Amino acid sequence: MALFTTLITIIFFFSPFFNISTNAKFSEQFAEATTNSPHRAAEKTTHLHFYFHDIVSGPHPTSVTVAGTRNKFGATAVIDDPLTENPDPGSKVVGRAQGIYATSSKDTVSLLMVLNFVFQEGVYNGSALSVLGRNRFLEPVRELPVLGGTGIFRFARGYALAKTVTFNVGTGDAVVEYNVFVLHH
Numbered sequence: 271m272a273l274f275t276t277l278i279t280i281i282f283f284f285s286p287f288f289n290i291s292t293n294a295k296f297s298e299q300f301a302e303a304t305t306n307s308p309h310r311a312a313e314k315t316t317h318l319h320f321y322f323h324d325i326v327s328g329p330h331p332t333s334v335t336v337a338g339t340r341n342k343f344g345a346t347a348v349i350d351d352p353l354t355e356n357p358d359p360g361s362k363v364v365g366r367a368q369g370i371y372a373t374s375s376k377d378t379v380s381l382l383m384v385l386n387f388v389f390q391e392g393v394y395n396g397s398a399l400s401v402l403g404r405n406r407f408l409e410p411v412r413e414l415p416v417l418g419g420t421g422i423f424r425f426a427r428g429y430a431l432a433k434t435v436t437f438n439v440g441t442g443d444a445v446v447e448y449n450v451f452v453l454h455h
Contacts, residue, residue, distance in 0.1 A: 349386050381407060
């Protein structure tokens with residue numbers, strides 16, 4: 271019993287020295303930074319214009335159906351599509367669209383798109399924008415939200431306007447023009 275009492279006394283006496291808890295906070299709020307704040311640069315608006323080449327046919331597709339039946343409800347494809355300066359597939363590649371899209375409606379023709387525009391050209395090299403939204407691809411112009419980004423596009427938010435340039439009904443290949451407007455720091 272004396273040993274037990276001694277151990278309890280030692281633990282009680284020395285416990286403040288062995289405290290492993292921290293004063294970490296779950297969250298913090300910061301006052302709105304001004305343009306001369308060292309913590310945050312002034313917000314900029316950037317307009318990006320490029321062409322998305324979704325190639326589902328041929329020996330080197332950039333879109334592969336991984337679940338379901340192509341063009342049926344629930345079909346899901348993984349993509350690594352080139353982004354180019356012009357609609358010509360041979361034009362300069364400025365990035366890649368990498369992600370997933372799935373047919374997401376039983377009543378209308380639409381896709382759920384979850385993708386990153388990963389840029390590999392100029393000042394945007396290594397930066398990416400994240401897009402998540404509904405694409406009713408038979409509409410003349412579709413709007414998709416930009417939810418974030420990396421690199422130059424950290425804290426990005428904005429929207430992307432998509433307009434189909436060509437769609438081959440036989441092969442499923444498509445070229446889509448994108449105009450992307452983002453606010454970022």
